[in-house]
Amino acid sequence: MFSLTASMNYYLYAYPTDMRRSFYTLSGMVTNQMGKNIQDGDVFIFINRACTSMKILHMEFGGLVIYHMKLESGNFSLPILDENTNTFQITWQDLMTIVQGISTNKKPNKKRWKKPL
Template sequence: MFSLNESNRYYLYPYPTDMRKSFYTLSGIVTNQMGKNVRDGDAFIFINANCTCMKILHMEYGGLVIYHMRLEHGHFHLPVINTEEGRIKAIETFWNDLVMMVQGMDGSKVRRYKRSGFHGL
């Protein structure tokens, strides 16, 4: 069952990933390259060089799960990555950013409006 939602933390690996990698090698990237623990329950997002395939590695009850999406047309629009700070291990992202990537929306072109609080009736 698909158990990812807005309560999870999401980390995008900012470098192209070989989509032939599976559970053990993706877990190795999480541990050795990203400096995270795959058993913490966070979701780890990997994208190939052409931005046409995405894998999400997630520890769920009972074991590791990989969600894999391959686009037939177009590519995933990734968030802007600032490389001026040197080598980046992981980019923390949010559920709504992941949903926009999967639905083919460019997050940099989406306008978010400030909403005022509830004022009553």
């Protein structure tokens, strides 16, 4: 339960998403706008306009799961998206670099909140 692995397919929605959306509206977006089936077991990633909040929707055994990450500081660095599609397939490693704020180009890594000592 609550597991995402490198063997899964990851799809990033290319447009900003209202983070007030929940299970039914996000799964509707997967079906209607991304052209995918939520029950296939794929992982769907949504990010807000400011790139400070991320929701990940995934069908686990028994039901839907939403992982929600809101950054205390900084923002997510997204890959360059194709303008002709609203769905962008990424890998597990791509997702981890987005979440951890690691920059793949020569710019410094994105700012992240750290627990004070």
